Amino acid sequence: MPVTSRTFIRSTILLLIGGLVALLAIVGTTIWLGERSQSFFDEVIEAREARVAAVGLRYSLTQAEGGQRGFLITGQDVYLEPYTAAVAQLPAQIAALESILVPYPQATEPMARLKDAIAAKQREMEETIALRRAGREAEAQALVANDVGRQLMEESLFFLGAIIDAADERLTTGVSDQRANANAQRLVNIIGGLIIILVVGGAALLVVRYTRELTQARDEVRTLNTELEGRVNERTADLARANEEIQRFAYIVTHDLRAPLVNIMGFTSELEESVKNVRAVIERAGGDDPEIEAARLAATEDLPEAIGFIRSSTRKMDGLINAILKLSREGRRVLRPERIELDALLRAAADAVQHQVAEGEGQVVLDVQVPAIRSDRLALEQIFGNLLDNAVKYRQKGRPLEITIRGRQMPGNRVAIEVIDNGRGVAGQDLERIFELFRRSGAQDQPGEGIGLAFVRSVVRNLGGEITVASEFGKGTAFTVILPRALAIAPEGNAK
Template identity: 60%
Template sequence: MPISSKGFARSSLALIIVGLLALIGIVGTTIWLVERNRAHFDEVTEARAARTAAVDLRNLLQSAQSSQRGYLLTLDDRYLEPYREVVDRIVPAYELLDQLLLPYPEAEQPMAQMGTDIETKLAEMDRTLDLARQGDLQSALGLVRTDQGEITMERMRTLLDAIVFAADERTFNGVMEQRGAVGALRIIAIIGALVIIAVVGGAAWLVLRYTREIDTARAEVETLNRDLEARVGERTRDLMRANEEVQRFAYIVTHDLRAPLVNIMGFTSELEASLGPINALLESHPDNPDDPILVEARQTAADDLPEAIGFIRSSTKKMDGLINAILKISREGRRELRAERIDLEALVESTVSAVRHQVAQTDGDVVVKVSTPPVFSDRLALEQILGNLLDNAIKYRHPERPIAITIEGRQERDGRIVIDVVDNGRGISAEDHDRVFELFRRSGNQNVPGEGIGLAHVRIMARNLGGDIQLQSNPDHGTTFTVTVAPDLRAIAKSKD
């Protein structure tokens, strides 16, 4: 099933959201696991520090006690060297351990007891050593035999062993927690990678499928365009042939109509000339009101015949104007267009200069705003188009305001040349916007002479130049005629060939 643009957009958005959620999940879980790892690492570090401090304190106490016992047994000062080295380090070691165990309220009471025991043990060892140095060895040994120092030492050793065991257990648990966190992080990374790979793969598949469908559609469109261009070219040639046939038919018809029209006009002149002898004959007879034939003849010669001849003349004159109009349009349609390089601004200025004096008589003005590159078109057709539109703007001016005409020229993005002829005349009613381009059709008050072929002629010429003409009009503001022509008539001529 083909993927529509909306379907592609929705699917892409869904994949982006899934990928974003997966990325957020991976990042969030990673940060959480890293924080947990850091907490476990800190816990392991604190446990190792507490264990080290407890072992150090235990070793110091044992070293001090062993040195005391050795001296009491041998009275050799060499055995006092370890005692002198460690005795001053015992209290700082205890304070360090107590500081490390502050976060654990359950260690407060045992550590306080240990502080007391350390003071007691140090006092007992100092006392025995002083007695031994003074020569009272028996009193010193008696003090040792009371086992109070050993009991105190055993109590401290038991507490320190418990601290070491607890530290080892915390270290083990912390390491296991770290391993668990690392394993979870590995699993999350693998799952996230799989999700991202799936999202990227789905997006790539979607893009490739959509691109493939676009390429297929483009190929189909190109094929259709080629077929359409061929059909349009064929239809254009058919229309051109039909148009040529219509133009030839119009020329033949109007040419054939002119001959009887000339005869009618000639015989009308002869009828008018015949009125002279008839009137002379009637004048030669005296008036006789009792003669109805003479009265009727006088009325016919004086009133009826001149009136009939006048009607015939006006009708033939109108018919002659229509035939001339059809011939003009027919000739224009059969005229071969000649494309030449034209400076459109200069052409507009030249056309405007021919009517500027008529505009000036009404205190009006014509403004030219043309900014187009040179065009390749038929100069005569462009001059006739602009001339007709300017003549209409002057003929159909508003009686209550001076003529104001603006001619603007520009080039659209597709290359077409657009010319706007804006006037402030009496305007064209909405229902006549299309009719005014029909042959012999006029709009509004018919107080201005004309056959109604000007705009029809303009439309034919504009279409011959590869464009068209449209209008926008409001009786209160005037009319804007928009003429479009091809920028290069030579390309159109080649397509016709």
């Protein structure tokens, strides 16, 4: 199924959300496992410190007791050296062990008993050593033999052994917990990595598919455009040839029509002169003859009226033929593009009607802020000359005529020129009709054949532009002419 733009965006968002959720889960789990690992590490360190302290204290006690026994047996001071060194370390070792066990309230009472037992053992050892130095060996032996010192030593060693065993167990558990925590961390990383790989892979696959389909679509569009361009060029050439044939046909027809029309006009003049002669003869004849009276009526009323109708019709037909010839000649004229400053051209067009506008206390305002264009000067003069003439011709009676000419740049390398007036306006149903040949709208109180705006639209299109109109009846009209900034000319000339 093709990947549409909407599907691509939705799928990409879903994949990004999935990847973000997976990343957040990995980060959160990593932080949690890291905190657990730190907790296990702290517990292992505490257990190790407790074990080291207990082992050290136990070693000092056994060293002190061993030195005491050796001195009691031999009486030599050399055996007192380990005793003295061990006894000197006991206070610091007891304090260290006690500080380590502070977080454990259950060890408070056993620690107090241990301290009492060690103190009692120290007193027992000091007393026996003192008796042996005094030569009272038997009393010293008796004090040792009463088994109090052994019990105190056993009690101390038992408590220290329990601490060491607990520390060993905690070390074992801590290492196991850390290993399990590391395995969990590894598993989370693997799962998270797989999820991210799937998300990235899915996104990459989606992008590849979408890009491939875009490329295919672009290639198809390029192919279609090429084919369409060929067809358009072919149709354009056909239309140009057909248009040229139509223009040639119109020119030939109007030219051929003019010959019999001239004959009609000539014979009409001759007929008029003949009627004058006939009327003079009848006037001289006089009399009351009914036939002469009928001839007199025909010569003085009927024939002049018929000749007037003939002259009016021939004048109208001559105007229509001239209009068709004008359009045909304009369509066949070769356009000559040149650099044109629109501000200057429009100012000249405005100056041409300024005196007519000023007669009614009106004014023409120019606001043309566009760069120079490349177009046909005569065609532009015809376009804006006709529009300004229409604005003057169809002014609203009773108010000063106001004409505004504005120019602005448009996207696509085009310019727009607006000719706005406050004239009588055009009814909504006639907005398109006014561009048709020989069609007029509104009151027919001004001379014209209805070819002006048809001619203007033909010339605008000939320049590659377009013209639109907006109007409100009784308030005014705005014509907008949109032109390319550079006139394109076919290699063989203007074929329109």
